[in-house]
Amino acid sequence: MEAGGIAAHGLLADGRSAALVDRSGSVNWWCPERFDAPSVFCRLLDITGGHWWIRPAEHFEVRRSYLPDTLVLRTVFRTEHGEVSLTDGLLLEAGARGHDIGRRSPGVLVRVVEGLSGTVPMVLSYSPRFEYGRRSAYLVWRDGKLLATSGPTTLAMTAPMPLTVQGAEATARFTVGAGQRDAFVLAYRPTFHETAPHPVDPTDPLGDTVEGWRSWAAHHDYQGHYPELVRRNALVLQGLTYAPSGAVVAAATTSLPEEIGGDRNYDYRYAWLRDFSLTLRALWVAACPTEANRLFGWVASAVGRIDGQPVPIMFGVEGERDLTERRIETLRGYADSTPVWVGNEAWRQRQLDVPGEVLDAALRLREYLDPMHPEVRDLLRSLADQAVTSWREPDAGMWEARDAARHYLSSKVFCWVALDRAVRFGDRLGDAEDLARWSAARDEARETILREGWNPQVGAYTGAFGSDQLDASVLVMPIVGFLPATDERMRATIRLVEQRLSRGGLVRRWAGDPAAFTLCSFWLVQCLALAGERDRAAAMFENVTGVANDLGLLAEQVDPHTGEQLGNFPQAFSHIGLIIAAWELTTAPSGAVPTGGGS
Structure with missing residues (x-):
């Protein structure tokens, strides 16, 4: 290269x-x-x-x-x-x-x-x-x-x-x-x-x-801070969209390493429901949500009937379920970082945050889902029903750990999100009995998260119940409206994440993570904005966007010491984070308390 x-x-x-x-x-x-x-x-x-x-x-x-x-x-x-x-x-x-x-x-x-x-x-x-x-x-x-x-x-x-x-x-x-x-x-x-042959004008x-x-x-008219950045990043997300189905791939590449010489090299050319939902939120911000019904229709078709089974977390671009990994022995890998994979075994995982991601995006885009297609309504109801019981279970988490399942805090929070958004949909989604059941489970989940997620020895909400390890995924708590960023414990958590996991606003997911995760960096920007620290948030936003290449493109991660971009490229997560952080800087007044991620 x-x-x-x-x-x-x-x-x-x-x-x-x-x-x-x-x-x-x-x-x-x-x-x-x-x-x-x-x-x-x-x-x-x-x-x-x-x-x-x-x-x-x-x-x-x-x-x-x-x-x-x-x-x-x-x-x-x-x-x-x-x-x-x-x-x-x-x-x-x-x-x-x-x-x-x-x-x-x-x-x-x-x-x-x-x-x-x-x-x-x-x-x-x-x-x-x-x-x-x-x-x-x-x-x-x-x-x-x-x-x-x-x-x-x-x-x-x-x-x-x-x-x-x-x-x-x-x-x-x-x-x-x-x-x-x-x-x-x-x-x-x-x-x-x-x-x-395709005709080409000579x-x-x-x-x-x-x-x-x-x-x-021309269909998109974003009104907010950093309009050129948002417009360009929305275009990148469109470039990562498989237009025949509406699926959004996580990245355009496979096997670009998180660490040079390392083996955390995965195939990201698939559609994660988490990425799909975050993309819809970003396109809502960028004033281009008009395909919401078609895209939700694709999700309903791809997921199909759940019938009590774990929600599939990812698909091929036309809805394929089996994405079994195989190693490509003929390629040495980027900078000799092996292995090179086609397929991604994460398709087998249980990740409990996915129902919350989908329901949150649906609530935000509810005006574009009116009238709601019956298949979409059935999907959203099924996701809420599954969250009633699944919030108590361990999972692989949003970072897709391949060892033991744990009670990840961010997964519990998104289960709460699923139930909260279902309740807020009201009778468009369920009857009185459904709403009462969802509401009771939501309140029980919230009490458990607040009790079990806080580690008094660390002085922060940690990555999993009973863990003493900080994890940047807990920054979603104020972003989705679970807690205000001004809450005493939440502020302490944000402060510790910044002190221990961040360098110049570039945030690692956990201690020992070899590089900063770009989306987490934008989450920290959002949290500071929601806490009323707008000037610091804006300065951090500009520092993080400064790691993009000369075309404004972002990989999954960045070395906080050298600024070298790492991981699959360009990464939808990173561009989504930029768009949503720009909107937070536009809308969050000083000292603001969020009303919830779906409003």
Whole structure:
């Protein structure tokens, strides 16, 4: 990998998949069929994993940005002999606008090279590797296209100049003069399905895609602090959305490590119900909640009937349940951090916070769920019913511990949230008997949490009942309205988390966590704002957002000492946290006491 690491990359998206392009113009990740499909480029995880780069053949400096209100990336290379731009995008379906973008995207990656000044020598290297680097293909010219086929996958490249083909790699050297434009088009298609080639405008191949993204952004009118940040982060969340179903993936990648050389490398290209619910809250803040009914319909369909069984916590992007892990032995991993995984065993876990996450998002978006679809109503009722008994049980917690189950405090709090939001829905969700049952369980859970969650020796609410370990997940307590941030014990907890787990506002989940967890950092910002410490909260917010890369993208974690971003990228959690924290800084007056996360 080139210098700059994980954060060197920009995100391209088309509503079905994502590609990552680094500062040197190399596409190092693309799974064209859908987010969690096998890759055709995965140099991100191994130098031999496949790539497609276009860059100057001499020393260059780089500046880059997204075209306004799009996920179309423009990189400008400055060399001794002139400047050249490289504009990259995954095509949206022609003519798709607003909330229809991405639902039928064609799987086409377009790269446009344009001379800005002087004459710049360029070099191209194209080397696809299929199925996570396991399979290469001979490249052959046919009907004016460079074809690469391996099993079920075919890539067809159209190039404006001859490419030299040698085995599984194609290369070219060419020059670009001022005013010259050359477009390269790489189209994916299933090998054994006849599909018509996607039409591409030769004069402006990315123009319609730019208009598609801008039409989506035009639907959203956030009124609050940091409007440009919120707008950009909402666009990233849309880029992580699988448009045909509405599922939101946790991240675009698999197996990027939480610690260099470590083995906590997981596949995040799936839809967690927790992430889905938080995303809906963030999109509500960003003034783009209009697809709530469709998205809740997808959740109801994916979850199905619970019938007393634990709530499934995650799915494939089209609702697949079985996400069994398998190790990819052919890849060495990012910076030799093994193993590389496809699949995620967390799908088997019991995580009791999920019903509360879903019901909280539903209550916040209740006006958009009117009339409520019967399947959605049945799902929400079932989640509340399950919380009546499950709040007493241990679980794996929101950090998905893979050892013993525990009575995690944040899980108990979200069980309380599930019951509280169900009661507040009133007769739209249940009859008088339901409401009485939910209310009684809510009050019992609250009393137990307050009694068992507080550790007087530590002087704080700790991560689990009977534990003496601080855990940043307890910061959700004021955020969801369980306790005001001004409560004496809550303030003491916030203070200890900041003192012991935070460095410059970058918050680790627990002592010994190798890096700060970006979402927890935004939770601390929210807690300070809710406690009336608006100025400190704002300063911390700006410090945390400052760790984003030059395109505003955030990974899951960040090394608080070096600022290096770690973990899967870009991470929905991190961008969600930024949006919601910006809104808290907008709305929480000095000394405010929250009225509850669902209001």
